[in-house]
Amino acid sequence: METISNKPMDDIEGKEKANTVMEEKMLPEITARYETAMFTVNRKLNAMIRELTPGDLTAEQLSTLRYIRSKGSATSSELADIFCVGRSSITAIITRLSAKNLIIRRLDEKDRRVIYLELSEEGTRLTDEMETRILHLFSKYLVDFDSEEAMLFINVLEKLAKVLAETADGSGNQQ
Amino acid sequence: METISNKPMDDIEGKEKANTVMEEKMLPEITARYETAMFTVNRKLNAMIRELTPGDLTAEQLSTLRYIRSKGSATSSELADIFCVGRSSITAIITRLSAKNLIIRRLDEKDRRVIYLELSEEGTRLTDEMETRILHLFSKYLVDFDSEEAMLFINVLEKLAKVLAETADGSGNQQ
DNA sequence: ATAGAATAGTTCAATAGTTGAACTATATCA
């Protein structure tokens, strides 16, 4: 993934070093701006999605459904990893989704410890409906960005996600 | 805020329209990639920051302290707006922070309905310490990005935050 | 083959965050 711009920066041969130094200096500012903006984006988007969601479904529950929808099925441990929470937390969420008949537990016949989580028909329908609504919401805001900046943004965001995900270290929680 | 790249896209005069059409088509893909990456980034970063934080301080509490630190002082209503939650939620958080002697309630003498929230000495010390740790954490990851892509990313992120914040509509919650 | 370790998931108690309604107190405005 290389940058698109061809506007040269310093180009006194030591490109590598020049960039590093500059960032060192700008670190506090970049960090502060990143955090402030990220905070606002997350809070506002979550609030908006919350308003789109049927009253008896929480943000975590919706995220869980959507993740399973995207993968077809998932296990508790996988969800705990992805969501960076303990497994007991996932159990609680799954129990509630199951009580609402949105999720089905399917036993693995080979390894009888594992349980595959899948969406029920109703769960699939509801998740698809939410996907549509969210897409519609996003489309309202995406028109303010041109393709190029949007793609650049997404690429850097994905790179960041990759870098963070690779640092498997803490990863938040486990037992 | 204009894009930096000078690599022309289509330039058959109808730049405006060309871009719009292209995004329309790419909307589902962009949305999916954005959401997936954003989800990972948030979960991972939150988990990492959680690990840096003294055990008796939660993510919400830390965010609250940091916001107040950045502004000097804030009111409950202001925090409820920024955090997109109800005021009673803020009351609960403030009560706990106050019990830990990290926050002080200062009464406004002009308008006796409002209460300014400020950090105590201990709150200031703790928040500054956390800022340092977070900066250190970020610096580990920022080296993977060059200045240019970092700045582009931040600019688009801030633009997104601005667009979302301006849509004052739902804003999540209020009473 | 089997004992010990690892893995997948659940249960439970405790705590934090959130909602929404009802409430108090104060300020604004018409």
Place this chain on the structure above:
DNA sequence: TGATATAGTTCAACTATTGAACTATTCTAT
């Protein structure tokens, strides 16, 4: 002045999360 709006709190109900203890399986190393 009386109605309305604003700032904040309290309360009950609920969800999410943690961490420890637990069951049930599977793996692995001798």
